Amino acid sequence: MHGGLARRRFLAMGCRFEVLLDREHASLDPGAIDAVAIGIDELVVDWHHRLSAFERGSITACINNTPAGEPVAIDPEMYTLCALSERMRVLTGGCFNIAAGTMMHAIGFREESIGDLRGIDLQNAITLDERRSTITRNDERVRIDFGGIAKGFVLDLVREELAEYGIGNAFVHGGTSSILAVGTDPDGHDWCVRTGSVNLCAGEYGIGISEPTGRELNDGNNRIGHIVDPRDREHSGRLIVGGGDERVAVVHGSAAVADALSTAVCVDENSLGCAIDRGIGELSCVVRGVDGVDRVLIDRLGVVSSQC
Amino acid sequence: MAELDRRSFLSQAAGGVAAIALVPSLNAFGAVRLDGELRVGVVGVGRQGRTLMGELGKIPGVIVSAVCDVDERRLSSGLRRVSGAEGYATVAEMLKSGRVDAVAVATPTHTHREVAEACFRSGKHVYLECPLAHTREDCFAISAAARDAGGVVAAGLQGRSNPVYQLARGFFRTDSVRDLVSMRAQNNRKTNWITPSNDPARREELNWRLDPARSNGLAGEWGTQQFDVFHWYTERYPVRVSGVGSVRHYRDDRRVDDTIACTLVFEDGAALQYGATIANSYGGAHEVFFGSNAAIKLAWSHGWMFKEADAPTQGWEVYANRQQFHNDEGITLIAGATKLAEQGKLKEGIGLPFPSEYYALLDWVNAIADKATPACTIDEAARATLVGIAANKAITTGKTVDIDLSGF
Numbered sequence: 001m002h003g004g005l006a007r008r009r010f011l012a013m014g015c016r017f018e019v020l021l022d023r024e025h026a027s028l029d030p031g032a033i034d035a036v037a038i039g040i041d042e043l044v045v046d047w048h049h050r051l052s053a054f055e056r057g058s059i060t061a062c063i064n065n066t067p068a069g070e071p072v073a074i075d076p077e078m079y080t081l082c083a084l085s086e087r088m089r090v091l092t093g094g095c096f097n098i099a100a101g102t103m104m105h106a107i108g109f110r111e112e113s114i115g116d117l118r119g120i121d122l123q124n125a126i127t128l129d130e131r132r133s134t135i136t137r138n139d140e141r142v143r144i145d146f147g148g149i150a151k152g153f154v155l156d157l158v159r160e161e162l163a164e165y166g167i168g169n170a171f172v173h174g175g176t177s178s179i180l181a182v183g184t185d186p187d188g189h190d191w192c193v194r195t196g197s198v199n200l201c202a203g204e205y206g207i208g209i210s211e212p213t214g215r216e217l218n219d220g221n222n223r224i225g226h227i228v229d230p231r232d233r234e235h236s237g238r239l240i241v242g243g244g245d246e247r248v249a250v251v252h253g254s255a256a257v258a259d260a261l262s263t264a265v266c267v268d269e270n271s272l273g274c275a276i277d278r279g280i281g282e283l284s285c286v287v288r289g290v291d292g293v294d295r296v297l298i299d300r301l302g303v304v305s306s307q308c
Numbered sequence: 309m310a311e312l313d314r315r316s317f318l319s320q321a322a323g324g325v326a327a328i329a330l331v332p333s334l335n336a337f338g339a340v341r342l343d344g345e346l347r348v349g350v351v352g353v354g355r356q357g358r359t360l361m362g363e364l365g366k367i368p369g370v371i372v373s374a375v376c377d378v379d380e381r382r383l384s385s386g387l388r389r390v391s392g393a394e395g396y397a398t399v400a401e402m403l404k405s406g407r408v409d410a411v412a413v414a415t416p417t418h419t420h421r422e423v424a425e426a427c428f429r430s431g432k433h434v435y436l437e438c439p440l441a442h443t444r445e446d447c448f449a450i451s452a453a454a455r456d457a458g459g460v461v462a463a464g465l466q467g468r469s470n471p472v473y474q475l476a477r478g479f480f481r482t483d484s485v486r487d488l489v490s491m492r493a494q495n496n497r498k499t500n501w502i503t504p505s506n507d508p509a510r511r512e513e514l515n516w517r518l519d520p521a522r523s524n525g526l527a528g529e530w531g532t533q534q535f536d537v538f539h540w541y542t543e544r545y546p547v548r549v550s551g552v553g554s555v556r557h558y559r560d561d562r563r564v565d566d567t568i569a570c571t572l573v574f575e576d577g578a579a580l581q582y583g584a585t586i587a588n589s590y591g592g593a594h595e596v597f598f599g600s601n602a603a604i605k606l607a608w609s610h611g612w613m614f615k616e617a618d619a620p621t622q623g624w625e626v627y628a629n630r631q632q633f634h635n636d637e638g639i640t641l642i643a644g645a646t647k648l649a650e651q652g653k654l655k656e657g658i659g660l661p662f663p664s665e666y667y668a669l670l671d672w673v674n675a676i677a678d679k680a681t682p683a684c685t686i687d688e689a690a691r692a693t694l695v696g697i698a699a700n701k702a703i704t705t706g707k708t709v710d711i712d713l714s715g716f
Binding site for chain 2: 029030031032
């Protein structure tokens with residue numbers, strides 16, 4: 001453990017978050033740096049309560065429990081998340097979709113049953129009204145779940161907090177799958193994250209890592225992964241292996257984009273090209289196939305290396 | 309709230325689980341009685357103010373129409389949490405705007421008097437966070453001003469409107485614990501009470517909790533909420549308090565203790581032991597009543613009853629949900645238990661779905677709708693605040709302090 005780091009660990013969003021802030025290269029005194037770490041804890045936990053699909057008092061539950069066709073007023077920050085989620089759905093050709101929560105229910109990842117999904121259009125599951133700041137479910141069976149983007153979105157908010165307090169060097173991760181790296185480590189090197197045989201040495205980026213086999217059900221005949229293909233008209237919830245990938249890591253300026261895109265690439269590698277063509281911006285992406293071999297699909301940020 | 313007498317409560321309880329649970333379930337999950345819209349302005353949008361904004365937004369018919377904070381950054385951060393609200397730098401501007409029917413105040417404790425008096429004068433309905441004030445003088449002033457207020461005035465001692473606490477109080481008041489032998493409460497949270505800022509002047513303003521002249525310390529700032537639970541349950545107030553406190557962990561020249569312990573003694577000799585620290589989080593915040601038949605433990609979203617082996621068993625307990633705590637088995641106190649049991653959701657409903665702030669605000673909104681008295685009045689809050697101020701004085705001076713509630 002480095003003496004110059006303020007550390008904070010806490011549970012939120014179904015995983016353990018860890019915050020590392022460099023005390024030595026910040027304009028605040030050490031006590032205030034610790035307070036920033038505590039503030040990050042409170043920020044993430046607050047968003048956990050706002051977004052959790054499992055808490056009856058959350059905004060997600062409110063959206064899912066409001067009758068279809070009835071707009072739900074949401075605050076500007078929540079609207080930003082919904083709009084970003086929709087944009088990611090379009091950019092990835094429908095491979096990322098917060099309405100995929102519907103299939104999680106249908107498959108059995110949730111206790112609540114929502115019945116037959118025939119005829120449901122998950123690519124047109126919600127309507128956003130920017131002027132009124134509302135979200136509307138277009139079908140009674142649709143269930144929204146921000147699980148594929150929430151941690152990244154919150155890490156982007158954390159980055160704003162760090163900037164406000166002038167903390168130039170920090171590393172924050174949620175369950176090692178959503179990562180925010182800012183500046184350098186206390187020794188002046190880029191923060192490095194190892195995924196498989198490669199390192200992602202990122203100075204100012206968000207990193208999203210998805211594994212389709214992270215959680216799965218077994219229905220007796222098939223393994224059903226927790227990442228589902230929202231484009232699947234059968235809504236079978238088949239195990240998604242995304243062209244044989246067992247892990248996808250995406251590096252992007254936005255942790256939310258990295259988070260969502262890593263899920264989309266798990267669903268279909270072609271979503272990466274689709275997103276690039278549609279203007280998602282500079283990024284790097286590394287995938288590990290079921291053969292255990294890591295492949296660099298793209299490294300426009302120049303962050304991938306075999307060693308730190 | 310109408311008091312349940314022991315006889316009627318137990319006759320309902322004797323009918324089985326349905327009778328026990330139906331009493332609190334009538335309002336357990338928040339029937340909203342508002343007819344039309346209520347436009348609420350929130351004053352002070354630090355962490356607590358933003359929490360209030362979020363919970364207000366969950367109450368049908370309530371619109372957060374205005375946000376007010378003297379701190380520009382907090383104001384803009386508050387506005388990001390609500391749609392369509394106007395921002396104001398002063399309370400006067402907000403009250404003059406014509407955009408609010410009611411005001412929720414979550415400013416620092418030492419600023420409550422000025423803000424509350426302005427809101428009372430305007431005739432708006434007011435919800436005021438607790439502790440009420442940092443001095444006896446301000447407590448009396450706020451209480452006096454509230455008597456002339458035109459709207460419904462509620463104070464934020466949240467146990468009184470919390471469905472779990474209301475349910476457990478029914479058990480307590482009907483003798484389920486039998487002879488009350490002692491009381492204990494704690495609030496442990498790992499934090500440091502520092503609000504960071506690069507601007508020295510702003511830092512001074514934001515860090516009022518660490519200024520002994522403006523802060524009631526842990527006993528006042530946190531303890532007041534919990535002391536009131538014991539006042540409300542026992543319908544008595546302690547008469548004297550002694551305590552100790554010190555800086556055990558944060559070696560940053562602070563002058564407000566990071567760890568305290570105090571004993572509040574009631575007229576009959578019963579004692580409430582209270583401890584709080586910002587250096588450790590074990591056990592969180594809870595209150596415990598120890599009786600000869602049972603103990604009741606309350607932890608804001610949850611509540612349990614621990615029965616003694618020789619205590620009589622009541623019919624409803626057969627169906628109750630239970631949780632194991634090391635060697636003890638707790639009967640979960642769940643508001644709306646019957647309904648949940650019928651739906652097969654008893655386990656799911658063990659904790660409250662919303663935080664205490666929601667129920668306190670809902671109670672205020674319903675009191676406005678009904679033109680009724682809210683669960684917590686300003687005078688009740690003033691008494692609890694005076695107890696908190698006395699406890700802080702005992703801790704900071706090292707002397708036993710008599711608690712003087714005369715005037716209320």
